[in-house]
Amino acid sequence: MLPVRLDRADPRPLGTQLADQVRRLVLDGALARGDRMPPTRRLAAELGVSRSVVEQAFDQLLAEGWLEARQGSGTWVAGGAAGRRAVPVRRRTPARERDLVLLDAGTPWVDPRHQAVWRRAWREVSTATPPRGYDDPRGLPELRTLLAERLGRTRGLAVDADRVRLTGGTSAGLRHLLAVLPREPDDAVALEDPGYRAAAATVREAGRAVRDLPALEPVTDLAGCAAAYVTPAHQHPLGRVMPAADRLTLLASARRDGALVVEDDYDSEFRYDVAPVPALASLDREQVAYLGTASKAILPSLRLGWTVVPDRLLDAFDAHRALTHDAPPWPVQRALVTLLRDGYVDAVVRSARRVYAERAPRVVAALAPHAELAGPVAGMYSTWLLPQARAVRVRAAAERAGFRVNLLRDYCRTARLDGLVVGFGGPTDDQLERALDVLVDALSRR
Template identity: 40%
Template sequence: MTEQWATFGADLHLELRGPRLRTGLTDALREAVRGGRLAPGTRLPSSRTLAADLGIARNTVADAYAELVAEGWLTARQGSGTRVAQRSAPRRPGRGPAPAGAGAPDRAGARARPAYSLMPGRPDLASFPRAQWLASARRAVNAAPDEAFGYGGPHGRVELRTVLADYLARARGVHAAPEQIVVCAGFVHGLRLMGAVLRRRRAREAAVESYGLDIHWDLLTGAGLTTVPLPFDERGTRTEALAGTRGAGAVLMTPAHQFPLGGALHPDRRVAAVDWARRTGGLVLEDDYDGEFRYDRQPVGALQGLDPDRVVYLGTASKSLAPGLRLGWMVLPPDVVPEVLAVKGVEEWACGAMDQLTLADFIASGAYDRHVRGMRLRYRRRRDELVAVLAERAPRVRVSGIAAGLHAVLELPPGTEQDALRAAAWQGLQVQGLARFRHPSAPADLPAPEGLVVGYGTPSDSAWAGTLEVLCEVLRASGS
């Protein structure tokens, strides 16, 4: 590796943007590496030095470094400090992205990238049903009317909306007519549309869960809304606290399987959320991101079934099939449909008609149900193996949130989460800590559990045993 001079915090010229310092620092460092200002091999200042130069907390810098190490942008080695990883040549300003296969990283760069991944929220892409999808695509193209090849309307193809209405009623207890469904390009697209609707309604706030995804909070903030985190306890989000919000026009929730903590919202809390929406005229935005994958008891039905007039149900094919399809759907209260269509525009620019027709055939033919059943068994076996290995090799670690979904939470002793993340980065294991998902405005007296959020859908069968071995080594090295 070519030795580079160490940098100092004052030399980095980092511009931190946005209200969240850690996210701003991570983005700024990533852009400096991507743009070539920080060359491969460059040694970065210590977290203490950079924090002092930027006037921010040392933990903020340490967390940003740990995230970039996990992503492969940086490396961290004892005695060598934190350095920019050896990677393929950076994209210079004014040049387009390198074509696929171009600029392959050298051997040092390959070693710099994480060797193992337990990132949450990612399905097993190797199990995508290619042959069945191709068969549905052929049938869909042959049966498509001529107008399907033109500019579509913002509602989405009626063929898909019709089969979705039947499927969601059967599988998730959702009450909807096809005209209440709007097709979108995944959950983020749907949430962006709802943010625009809430802005038009002059809402000032949106309540959210205290643990979730910052990209979702940022979307709502970008729509001009203040996100207000709700407290939680062992029964889930305390939705009775909605009564204390001043101008909330909506609450965003994952009631069937809270992300990332993993529990299902208690029935009393579900009722309280709907009662608040009825009383105030607000909306419940239900993110049903992995509702099909429940293992140990009967599925928890969608919250939307309690009041279809006050709940906006958002679902996608991202976890059940693949996020690359960019197919999602919104089941809207009848009076919200015109508002969403007005925001979406008069033509469909986001979702291809052929993909919609293919998914419609895939569901109608029964292939979707068969695929979900097969993946449910596969993910359950993975989860059982994870729990069994940890019970044997790391018995002090409690595993929670395992009744459903594609991830589990490994609860760690207080003060050990950052040690575990550093050990994971050292071992080349991609994994995320619970602190990564905590809302920055969560009340100081709210419990702050420490743990790792472990996704078990991604590793290939050949890498699965080795990944579990590395995970156990990480837990041992961090004192867990």
């Protein structure tokens, strides 16, 4: 008798239950290729069902190729492993990993006082009429207009809405740009080192080599590079603002060597020591492609970003997006229209900036006696230089206490820098205080 059990309380038809269980027996190796199935009449009697139930299940499995009918000799197993009967493996459900409080560079503070506007935005989405077919790959016109206005107001980047393109985040924007850049056999993409790990992964997945740019040195040579990816307003993860002279040197090198500069402006609005530094793209909109994101100002899970594309790449960029249907979901774009229009984003940024401005000195005061600050503190994280072995011990202690802290070494490729990247955007005030106590205690132990 087949080891199957049909449940009449199950809402699925009995034939579907039988087919599912036979398919699982084949996949688990309990039924091997070449095994003969019981006759339908006998199996129906053993299971206490009508013969039509078994015939329905067998017909489904025959159509899928799991079983085969042999003229005059019955039904046989066609899928699975030949000549082998494996004892079904008892699968253990992995223990749920303990939730850790993230002290990372990318989890923002979200003020609960602004939830009313957030809910209103999604109510508007629910009553709006979605497009009947694929949406415009460039993004919603109203959203592009609002973003262009915001870029001019907050980033000093005067740009027409027609040059703004909505993407699934900065990595998606970088991926689309790499897809349309002219390609020579040896073209590489230059990236800051240490730098944003997702950018390096995106470049490699695009089939291009990564050339490391020392993060704190001027860029004077981009020969052989199709593009250079940089974070000039707040170098990720060392925190430096690219000096004005270095910006001009980078642009001059890019013009001379024919490389596109890709500016990732991931958290520039969260300066609390000085006014936000103007975007690099404001110096040369044809040499620089600008990447912005909703991840830090609103929520990472929105998976929404925008790219300001140089005119010479616009047509190819749009053609690639239309071909791949790679555009952010319409409901998310529609919600962001409301969040921008009704002032939610401005309010959240102001609130988060105040929180970060209050937390940053607390973090520095706690950790400065024990580690060296790698660069200016801005945004929602700080980076600390430590010997590698000590950094690993501190991270392990934090994890045992329920906190996740990243190693600086994980952001490096050829750079030899060690330490910790300590985020303070995501935790509550109480969680941050406990985390600092844990870190200080671990750092104090030699």
